[in-house]
Amino acid sequence: MKRILHLIHRDPLAAGDLAACRRVCRPGDGVLLSGAAVSAALAGPNSEALEPGITWYVLSSDLALYGLGARILQKTVDSVDYPGFVDLVCEYDLCQSW
Amino acid sequence: MKRILHLIHRDPLAAGDLAACRRVCRPGDGVLLSGAAVSAALAGPNSEALEPGITWYVLSSDLALYGLGARILQKTVDSVDYPGFVDLVCEYDLCQSW
Amino acid sequence: MLLEYAMRASKLAIMVCCAPEARAGARSALEFTAAALARGCAVTRVFFYHDAVATGLATAVVPADEFDPRERWRELAAATGLDLVLCVGAAQRRGILDSALAADAEHPSTLAPGFRIAGLGAWLDAVLEADRVIRFEG
Amino acid sequence: MLLEYAMRASKLAIMVCCAPEARAGARSALEFTAAALARGCAVTRVFFYHDAVATGLATAVVPADEFDPRERWRELAAATGLDLVLCVGAAQRRGILDSALAADAEHPSTLAPGFRIAGLGAWLDAVLEADRVIRFEG
Amino acid sequence: MASPASSTRRRALVLMRDPPHAGIRPRERLDLILMALAFELEVSVAFVGAGVLQLLPRSGPGDPLPDSGAALGSLELYGVSGIYADAEALCAYGIEVDALRVPATALETEELAALLHRQDLLL
Amino acid sequence: MASPASSTRRRALVLMRDPPHAGIRPRERLDLILMALAFELEVSVAFVGAGVLQLLPRSGPGDPLPDSGAALGSLELYGVSGIYADAEALCAYGIEVDALRVPATALETEELAALLHRQDLLL
Numbered sequence: 237m238k239r240i241l242h243l244i245h246r247d248p249l250a251a252g253d254l255a256a257c258r259r260v261c262r263p264g265d266g267v268l269l270s271g272a273a274v275s276a277a278l279a280g281p282n283s284e285a286l287e288p289g290i291t292w293y294v295l296s297s298d299l300a301l302y303g304l305g306a307r308i309l310q311k312t313v314d315s316v317d318y319p320g321f322v323d324l325v326c327e328y329d330l331c332q333s334w
Numbered sequence: 335m336k337r338i339l340h341l342i343h344r345d346p347l348a349a350g351d352l353a354a355c356r357r358v359c360r361p362g363d364g365v366l367l368s369g370a371a372v373s374a375a376l377a378g379p380n381s382e383a384l385e386p387g388i389t390w391y392v393l394s395s396d397l398a399l400y401g402l403g404a405r406i407l408q409k410t411v412d413s414v415d416y417p418g419f420v421d422l423v424c425e426y427d428l429c430q431s432w
Numbered sequence: 433m434l435l436e437y438a439m440r441a442s443k444l445a446i447m448v449c450c451a452p453e454a455r456a457g458a459r460s461a462l463e464f465t466a467a468a469l470a471r472g473c474a475v476t477r478v479f480f481y482h483d484a485v486a487t488g489l490a491t492a493v494v495p496a497d498e499f500d501p502r503e504r505w506r507e508l509a510a511a512t513g514l515d516l517v518l519c520v521g522a523a524q525r526r527g528i529l530d531s532a533l534a535a536d537a538e539h540p541s542t543l544a545p546g547f548r549i550a551g552l553g554a555w556l557d558a559v560l561e562a563d564r565v566i567r568f569e570g
Numbered sequence: 571m572l573l574e575y576a577m578r579a580s581k582l583a584i585m586v587c588c589a590p591e592a593r594a595g596a597r598s599a600l601e602f603t604a605a606a607l608a609r610g611c612a613v614t615r616v617f618f619y620h621d622a623v624a625t626g627l628a629t630a631v632v633p634a635d636e637f638d639p640r641e642r643w644r645e646l647a648a649a650t651g652l653d654l655v656l657c658v659g660a661a662q663r664r665g666i667l668d669s670a671l672a673a674d675a676e677h678p679s680t681l682a683p684g685f686r687i688a689g690l691g692a693w694l695d696a697v698l699e700a701d702r703v704i705r706f707e708g
Numbered sequence: 709m710a711s712p713a714s715s716t717r718r719r720a721l722v723l724m725r726d727p728p729h730a731g732i733r734p735r736e737r738l739d740l741i742l743m744a745l746a747f748e749l750e751v752s753v754a755f756v757g758a759g760v761l762q763l764l765p766r767s768g769p770g771d772p773l774p775d776s777g778a779a780l781g782s783l784e785l786y787g788v789s790g791i792y793a794d795a796e797a798l799c800a801y802g803i804e805v806d807a808l809r810v811p812a813t814a815l816e817t818e819e820l821a822a823l824l825h826r827q828d829l830l831l
Numbered sequence: 832m833a834s835p836a837s838s839t840r841r842r843a844l845v846l847m848r849d850p851p852h853a854g855i856r857p858r859e860r861l862d863l864i865l866m867a868l869a870f871e872l873e874v875s876v877a878f879v880g881a882g883v884l885q886l887l888p889r890s891g892p893g894d895p896l897p898d899s900g901a902a903l904g905s906l907e908l909y910g911v912s913g914i915y916a917d918a919e920a921l922c923a924y925g926i927e928v929d930a931l932r933v934p935a936t937a938l939e940t941e942e943l944a945a946l947l948h949r950q951d952l953l954l
Contacts, residue, residue, distance in 0.1 A: 237948045245595060245708040247758040249728045249800060252348055256848065256880055259919075259946040271594040271708055272727035273756060280802030295603070298594055301729055303764030305810075307802070318605035325582070325702050328612070332846070332953045333587075333705040335825045343457060343570040343852045345881040347923060354725065354757055358798075358821040369456040369570055370850035370881060378925030395463070396456055399852055401887030401932075405925070416467035422562050423444070424473075430723070430830045431449075431567040453855035480731055481740075491658040491665035515805055525591070527629035527665070527680065539629040542665065542676030552743040560718075560747065565829060570707070570853060591732035619863075620856055660859055690866040698841075698870065703952060708730060 239264045245271035248284075253334040263289035266328060268287035268312075268321065270295040274302055277313045283298060286312050337362045339426035340428035344367030346382075351432040364426060366419065367411075368393040372400055375411045384410050394417060443474045445562035447555065449569070449570045451483035457570035458487070458501040462508065462558070469512050477493075477515045477558030480547075484568075485523040490545035507548030516547045517554050581612045583700035585693065586621065588620035588708045595708035596625070596639040602706070613651045615696030616643075618685075622706075623661040632674035639656035641645050654685045655692050706708070717750040719789075720829040727758040736778055738779040740831060745786045753783065754823060755812065756794040759799065763793060765809035780810055794820060840873040842912075843952040850881040857885055861891040861902040861954060868909045872910065874905065877946060883920045888932035903933055917943060 240263060240287060258327060261267065263325045266323040269277050270282040276284070286292045299305045299315070309315065316324065325331055340359060344351040352374060359365065365388060367375050374382070374384045375392040391401045393414045407413065414422065423429055433538050435468060446465055450457035461478075467474060480487050487501055494500050499541040527542060530549045543549060559565050584603055585696050588595035599616075606613060618625050622694060625639055632638050645650045647654050665680060672679040681687060722741050726734045739759065744751045755763055762780065783791060795814040798805060805814045824830070845864050849857045861873045878886055888952060906914060917930065918937040928937045938946065947953070 237945075237951065239947060243704075243707070245598075247731070247761070249797065250350055250725075250758040251882065252350075255751060259940050259948050262944055262948060270598055272730055272761065275758075275761065275801055278802055280800075295598070298598070301594060301597075302761060304768055310861070313659055318601045319609055322606045322609050322611065325606075326580070328669055329952050330950060331702065331704045332947065333707045334848075336827065338825060338830070341566075341569070343460075344433065344853070344882070347920065348848075348850060350757065354812050358824050360821055360825060368460055368882065370853055373881075373884065373924055376922075376925055386841040393460070396460070399459075400884060401457060401889055411825075416463045417471055419464055420471050420473065422470045423468075423566055424442070428830050429566045429826060430824065431569045432725075438686070451854065456852040459756055461878050469662070482736055488662070489665045491667055491672075491675070491680055493662040493667070493671075493675050493677075519736075521739060522732075524631040525732065526624070527627045527631070527711075529631070531627055534629075537629070537631050541680070542629055542680065551657075553747075554748040555740070556743055559829065559831070565831070567831075589731065592730050594729035620859055623862075659862060663855065690863055691870075693863070694866055694870045694872075695954065697954070704954070705954075706873075 237262070237264070239331040241265070241324055242267045242331045243330045243331060244269055244273040247272035249275050261287070261290055265324070266291040266293060266324065268293040268295065268316070268324065270298045274298045274304060274323050275299045277309050278304065278309050279310045286310055288312065293324065301308065335359070336427040338428045338430050339363070339422055340365045341429060341431045342367055342371040345370035346374050348413070355432050359388050364389040364391060364422065366391040366393065366414070366422065368396045370400065372396045372402060375407050376402065377406045377408045381408070384408055386410065391422065442472065443476055443559040443564070444468055444477045445476045445555070445565045446476060447565070447567040448480050448484040448487065449482045449568070450568060451488045454503045454570050455499055457568055459499065461568035462501055462504050465506055465514070475514060476561045477517055477554065479555040479558060480516070480518045481522055481555070485518045485526055485528055488518045488523070488544045489528050489542055490544040491542050502544055506544070509546050517545055519551045520549050520551050520553070523549050543555045573618050580610065581614055581700045581702070582606055583614045583693070583703045584616045585703070585705040586618050586622040586625065587620045588706060590625045590639045592708050593637055594707055597637065599706035600639055600642050602704070603652070607630055613652060614699045615655055616690065617693040617696060618654070618656045619660055619693070622657045623664055623666055624681045625663070626656045627666050627680055628682040640682055641680040642707050644682070655688045656660060657693070658687050658689050661687050666684055717748060717829040719826065720744050720749045720751050720831050721824060721827045722831045724753060724755045724759040724762060725757050728762045732735065735779065738753065741788070742779065742786060743781065744831060745788060745805045749799065749829070750788040750789045751787060751793065752819060752823065754792040754794070754815070756820065757797050760803065761798045763808040763812060764808060765807070770789050783810065792820070840871060842943060842949065843867050843872045843874050844947060844950045845874065845876045845954045847876060847885060848880050849881040851885045857882070858902065863931060864906065864911070865902065866910060867954060872952070873912045874914065875946065877897040877917070879914040879917040879937050879940070879943065880920050883916050883926065884922065886928070886933060886935055887914055887926065891924040904931065915943070915946065932945045935941060
């Protein structure tokens with residue numbers, strides 16, 4: 237079974253991408269939140285739990301772009317920069333953009 | 335209080351428009367489903383109930399466009415053609431496109 | 433009763449926001465406008481905004497067997513005198529230039545016949561003259 | 571360990587699908603590509619598909635203070651020899667024509683310098699030559 | 709349907725639902741608002757759903773503004789009647805209303821519905 | 832990670848998630864599939880979520896085909912390995928798999944996940 241890096245960029249409040257991705261995401265996979273989807277990485281009273289077994293990443297420059305750079309992230313999310321993003325693409329077997 | 339005709343065109347499976355519209359829809363308003371949103375008008379085991387007090391319409395030519403012209407609609411939905419759509423726009427006070 | 437309503441509110445301002453490739457939306461805007469005119473409504477203006485400005489792009493090459501809203505709008509305007517306006521800011525950004533804009537930018541003109549380019553003020557004028565405003569998003 | 575992976579899989583085929591106006595996505599694709607090259611990865615091709623073909627549209631007029639992916643891609647390509655290709659079918663439909671397509675359609679050419687237009691075969695070639703494929707949707 | 713005694717200007721509302729940085733629509737919607745103000749309409753703007761993200765300030769000095777950019781700041785200058793933010797969405801993102809980069813009034817869903825239903829124009 | 836003994840061709844999957852008639856993307860994604868077949872990849876296509884609406888036939892003789900048009904019908908001709916439809920989405924729309932205009936195999940979510948995870952390429 238291949239390990240997939242899933243890329244999500246639309247806000248879960250506006251689009252169903254994150255929900256669709258979660259259906260087919262399996263342990264060993266990673267999910268990288270970028271664009272408006274970085275909001276899903278925030279810690280908060282209403283934040284949805286991010287499943288264990290899957291590794292969650294958020295693109296740090298998009299957190300800054302969205303004015304969310306100073307906010308507290310969920311503990312299970314790793315912040316990555318562009319070189320880190322490149323490494324992830326090489327590390328996982330496949331990329332799926334949602 | 336004005337009576338609003340809400341226009342929804344994106345599929346509720348892909349976008350949050352119908353949910354967003356429902357939050358601010360009030361008795362006396364109408365909702366016209368067009369485009370991929372016509373799927374929300376279908377009767378079926380999983381079909382969401384369409385609230386009473388609000389009048390539900392579906393654009394008949396888009397049902398045909400989507401290959402759903404022969405399907406059974408929920409009882410509470412009125413099918414309208416383009417002249418009927420024009421009449422609705424004139425009949426309601428305002429139109430809100432989602 | 434429906435007729436009475438149609439008589440009472442007979443001036444429509446129509447904004448089109450969806451790209452010409454979005455067939456359902458592009459067709460809706462066109463068919464709605466044609467039906468409104470056929471019912472005796474006045475259309476104060478059809479204003480193309482956001483991605484819909486590409487409806488007036490001359491250089492697009494669309495397969496001959498496809499529904500092409502460009503052609504259909506032009507025919508409807510020719511038959512009825514409809515005023516088809518592309519928003520100038522949205523058009524420039526997307527590379528749709530009439531001859532004056534093209535000369536300024538030192539680019540070729542890319543505006544399709546049947547359409548003209550004007551500012552958002554043309555939309556507000558149309559809105560204030562109308563009884564009903566409708567926006568086609570998709 | 572990350573370095574080891576980076577060494578093992580160093581050829582990337584990059585597809586860009588988002589419109590140049592979608593700043594987050596357009597910037598991601600560009601910054602990712604620059605970072606990949608800086609890390610010593612090879613980029614077999616950058617292929618612009620769907621609405622991203624407008625990245626190679628010459629006639630777009632963008633305010634000077636705005637992030638413009640067109641310019642940035644061109645600079646990156648000039649510095650690194652990147653091959654920037656717009657899909658021919660997607661480009662034609664959206665009115666982006668190189669001089670040959672423009673002559674066929676009897677329209678002016680609208681292709682920005684730094685980009686070229688080719689078929690989907692150019693994308694498949696790039697995919698088959700690469701170790702990893704990544705698509706930027708937004 | 710008659711205009712209220714308090715004002716003879718037509719009330720217009722623009723809903724902003726798009727997240728920032730994902731396209732040029734929010735910026736173009738703001739241009740529309742500014743033109744409506746120039747036409748002396750009584751204009752309100754409501755940021756709902758993912759649209760509330762347009763109201764966040766830069767995180768750091770080097771970070772860009774949303775596409776709506778400086779135009780959002782000029783809404784007050786040009787006499788906008790009200791800037792509203794969807795309280796439910798703010799809560800979902802964990803954003804406090806006083807952290808926004810323009811002074812907006814948070815509205816509960818019921819108030820948002822009432823706002824929508826008392827307009828003369830929905831632009 | 833080695834290729835299975837049963838095939839030396841690289842397996843590629845294309846997910847189709849867009850509803851029809853809402854833009855040209857589905858049509859362009861199909862062009863990509865046809866080109867992948869021309870390059871002799873072992874190509875599967877999975878229609879998920881609102882994408883399953885692309886698989887519906889015309890309702891009547893005058894109705895148009897989805898944007899994916901005739902190309903969808905030619906997938907089999909050009910040797911596509913599999914056409915799959917998201918069973919959960921079919922159920923949500925109340926569509927039976929034998930009502931589709933191409934012979935597709937309905938996949939439960941678990942099978943869809945397995946399909947995705949055994950590819951060599953996700954296009």
